[in-house]
Every structure is written in structure tokens, then in C-alpha cells.
Amino acid sequence: MPGRLLGGRYQVQDRIGTGGMATVYRGQDEVLGRTVAIKTMLPQYANDPSFAARFKQEAQAAAALQSPYIVSVYDWGKDGDTYYIIMEYLRGTDLKSGIKKHGALDCKKVAQIGSQIAQALSVAHRHDIIHRDIKPQNIMVQPDGNIKVMDFGIARAKNSHLTQDNSVLGTAHYVSPEQTQGKELGPTTDIYSLGIVMYEAATGQVPFQGDDAISVALKQVNEQPKPPSQLNPAVDPSLESIILKCMQKNPADRFQTALELYHVLRDYLAGRMAQVNSATAVLPGSAAAVADTSKLEPGQGMAPGNTASMPRVSRTGQYRPQRATEEAAEQEEERDRKRKRNIVIGAVCGVIAAVAIVFALVNVLGSASKTYPVPNLAGKTADEAQTAITQDGHFKMGETKESYSSSVEQGKVMDQDPRASRQMPEGTTINIVISKGEEPKEQVSVPNLTNMTPKEAQEACTKVGLTAVAGDEVEDDNIEEGRIAKQDVEADSSAEKGTKVTYHISKGTSQVVIPNVVGDSEDSATTTLKNAGFEVSVQYSESSDSVGKVISTSPKNGSSATKGSTVTITVGKAPSKVSVPSVIGMTYSDAADKLKANGFYAGLASGSSSNGIVTDQSETTATKGDTIYLTTKVESSSNGGSGSNGSGTGTTGGSTNGTGGSTQQ
Structure with a gap:
């Protein structure tokens, strides 16, 4: 898969994760030039037509969800037999890994994460989308501490019937009772799963354990969880009440909307305990204990609207009405004594x-x-x-x-x-x-991050209340590799405190392909190369065929060179004239050989014969490759010569090499 181009646009790079349904790769959007996450469905699901149809429907719906706490879905498609989703590329770690590494989180952090997930779910539920797979593995914790909920795109198709897939043990730890039973699901099923996520974050472990998905699912239906404070004494009663209300077996007994849960968690974080106690006042199975306010323990009281707050849960997980009853009896005896005195008085x-x-x-x-x-x-x-x-x-x-x-x-x-x-x-x-x-929000001045290292940029932004976020790398001729070349929010402009400033690190000087200018005129070639970002150097070479034209380039055309570097072009020029050796007095044949050896051609002047002696030549200086026309004269033999085809016998009638005679004139 790495190296493959999906949809003619998304370049698959290295693998960053694998799950039960899909594999996730880091990739590059070649059109927008940004890093993306590419999720590809495993073949056994991609080949299921019903899954493919649901996949398309859910991916399109997920792309419409807009929230700072939901991972953005940019695109989806099919390339050959591969279904894929293009998502926002996130830096950070999933919540499950964070809990495994650090253990239980403090109560405030649990509530903060829960409130952000609740806000994400509220947006999805308004679009009639039930996530159905809320679990720590699908919660990404970013470097700034905020979270993003993932996998809205395939959740509904993936978890319609948990009981049909015994292998998904990780999911079984978080599903609602009604989900394991295949009942119709609503927003409260996500609230149940969120309750378990907060339970695990607060205690470091899931509430129900088992050897397989079925046994865990049965416990979800039939067993009550241990109160979180029994596993982690640091969990305070108010947060415990919120978590346990989320995890009620009956959907009607939970918070009915994610927005309602968000409000309660917000009240908890703001220290409005009376409102938290009011929202979690009556939990099923403890209504009788709650209703009798005369038996409330010290520290309990009436919430606004005359409803008792939830009874405190002991570290053994049992309600303690006995102690309250004993104290009430002692108080009653004291009141009796006072009444007797009042009667006497x-x-x-x-x-x-x-x-x-x-x-x-x-x-x-x-x-x-x-x-x-x-x-x-x-x-x-x-x-x-x-x-x-x-x-x-x-x-x-x-x-x-x-x-x-x-x-x-x-x-x-x-x-x-x-x-x-x-x-x-x-x-x-x-x-x-x-x-x-x-x-x-308070307005601050955006610092200039150019030429900074990422660490320096983070420090500069943090100092004024902004957040520096790494974007895609860019090529830059003027900025050293590894330093910031540009930023999305203009330097020295005003921005709200808390704004994210995306910066782009330089990959160094860019490489450019040298265009083919061979055969072009010198002026045309120079213009073309300069427009491509190169400097141009010109040298000349004699050429009888390409005078004024580019013969070659260095580096060669088609190769890559650094933008701004120099490309040398070789331009043809007319050859210069040189001296022509004298061949007068030679036979035509010998004269032709000598001229050829010196780079010239021999030709007969009008009326001359190849059997004669050269008496004149047309040029004494010429360009190599030129033709020199020779004038010859055939001399008469003193003692007569043989016929034109006979060998010469006279000293003057034959040729100088004695191989051919001349016809007698």
C-alpha cells in the first residue's frame, strides 16, 4: 500500500496504525499539499456490498460534522477494491495508550475529557448520528491536552450487532446493555459508553472483565459496576455520581442528552456542587435512601428544588443508612429530653x-x-x-x-x-x-516565527497565549532546512488568545527540472532558463550546422538542479578561416589527398582534368570543410606516349607516380 496513489490524489506513505476493521496510513494530499490520515478498510469488510453501502452513507454524514472535538473527515472513495477515508492528520496519542502509560487520571482531567467528548457527541446526535463505538482507542489526546473523537464514519456499520463478532473484545468493554442485546439504539447508548471511558480514566481499569466479548457483554447486561472510589479512593463522590448515572442499565435512567451531561460536567469543573448533586440526585436502586432526608449523613443536604443529594457511597461500595439512623435516634432522644424540660417550664x-x-x-x-x-x-x-x-x-x-x-x-x-x-x-x-x-477572547499580537526552530516558535507563541501547530513542510530557497519558512496567521497581526498559529518548516532549496533548450536561439534559451529560476552562462563552439543555436546544456536538459544555480549553454558559431596549404605543381590526385588531410575538399576548376598537374588553386585561406578548386594542365610527352589506357613510358608524358599515362594532345 505505501507508495500507492489513491483516487489520483492521495499518496500513501507509512503505516501508523491497524485496527480490527481498517489500517491507517499517513499520506499526502497532492492537490492541496497537506498531510492527511488515510484509513483503508480491510478486504473482508470492503468486499461486503451491504457494508460498502453503509460505509458510503456514514462517511458522507461524518464529513458534515463540525466540532473542535471531532476529527475532520475530508473525503472518501474507492480505488479498485480499496475503500478509503481521508481524515485530518492528528499528532498525539490515543486515550487508551495514555491510561496504560500513566494510570488513573485526576478527577478534573477526567471531567475535562468527558465534557469535550460530550460536546462532540452532542454535535453528532443533532445530525442523527449515533457513534456506537465510544472507547479510549477512538479518543485522540493532542499535544495541547484537548481531545478529538474519531471513527464517526464507520461506527454504525461496524457495531450494529456486537453479538455477531466475538473477536471484538476491546469494543465489548464499552458497549451498552441494549447494544449487546441488538435493541434499537439512541443517544443514551453513547452516554453509557462515555461513562465507562470516564470510569476507566478515573480508575485505570474497565469495570467489567472477561475472557471473551460475550462474557463481557453479559456482565454489561447483568452486573453492577464497583463504585470507582472502591478502585481509586481519590475519586470524589460528585464525579463518581456522574459516572454511575451514565452507566445505568436502563437508558431512561441515564443523562438523556449529551448536552445535559456536558452541562453537569461543566458545573462540576466550575465547583457548582449543588447543581451536580441535583442532576445526580436519584439513582435507581437508592431512591428510598435518597428520599428520607432525615437519614442523610453529615455533609449531605437538600439540593435546589427540595431534592436530596445522592447518598455518599462508602469505600466498600455500600450505602450507609445505619449510621444515619443511629445519629437520628440520638438526636430524637435529645429532643425528647428538651421537650420534657419545656413541658415542665x-x-x-x-x-x-x-x-x-x-x-x-x-x-x-x-x-x-x-x-x-x-x-x-x-x-x-x-x-x-x-x-x-x-x-x-x-x-x-x-x-x-x-x-x-x-x-x-x-x-x-x-x-x-x-x-x-x-x-x-x-x-x-x-x-x-x-x-x-x-x-x-483577549487580542494579542502574533509573533514572527520566520527562521525559528519549532521549539522556539512554541515558546514564542506560548508566551503571548497562542498555540504553535506544525503544518506541512515547504520548499524555500532562502530558509535553512528545519527552520520555519512561513506561518498561516500573519506576523504582527492581532489574534484571539488561544488561537492556533500553523507554521511550515522549510525543506531547503527546491530542485527544478532543466527545460530542453537545445536547438533554440541564444536569446530564447536564456529567457526560458531564467523563467525556470536559473542563472545562465553562455559559451561558444564552432559549428557549421548550428550557427547561433544552442548545441548543448550543462547540466543536461531533463535533469534536476537547485533553483538559482547556473546552467551553461553552448551556442554554435561560424568556423574561422585558416591557411590552405599550396598544392601547385602536384598531380591532382596528390593535391586532393593533401587538402583532405588538412580538412578541405578538392574540386576541378572548369576545363581542368584530373590527369593534369595543378597550376593554380582557388583559395589560400578558407574555412575547414570548404572545397578548393584546382586548375590543372596536362603536359605533352617528348617521346610520345602510349594510348590513354597504356602505361606511360616517357619521362614527361606519364603522371608523377608513373601509374597512368596522359592522352597525347
């Missing part, structure tokens, strides 16, 4: 007090006998909320406050007290909090 006062108490109790019980569900005001305007509160006459409009929110639109209800769906007495006052939108 003044019976009349006691009677009056008793009557007053009875009257008060009758009033309280009478008013509390009728309760109504609190309307859900989330996302309503202040006017809409007031109408919803007062329209039936059961509740009263209370105080309206404003607060900043990064997740709720400005002007809409972001919080309410009491919370939605709680049963409250008639006449209860409902307070609301209206979102002011995202809190404006």
Missing part, C-alpha cells in the same frame, strides 16, 4: 408550639401534594421560556441571568434551575440563564 408554650408545627406541616404537605414536570427550556428565547413556564399556571418565572457559552446560541436559554423534567410542586419558581454567546 411551660406547658402552654409547648401546646402553642405544637399547634404551630402541625399547622405548618399541614400547609407544607398540602402544597407539596401536587407536582408537575419542569418544562425543558433549552434553546428557547427569554420570552419563549417565560411563556413555557407560566402558560399552565403551575410555575412562576424567576430570575433571569446571562452568561457566556461556546455551545449555545446568543439569546437562547443555556441553563435552568430546577432542571427539565423534574417533578416539582406547584408554584415553584424557575430561574433561567441566557447565553451571551461565546466569550470574547
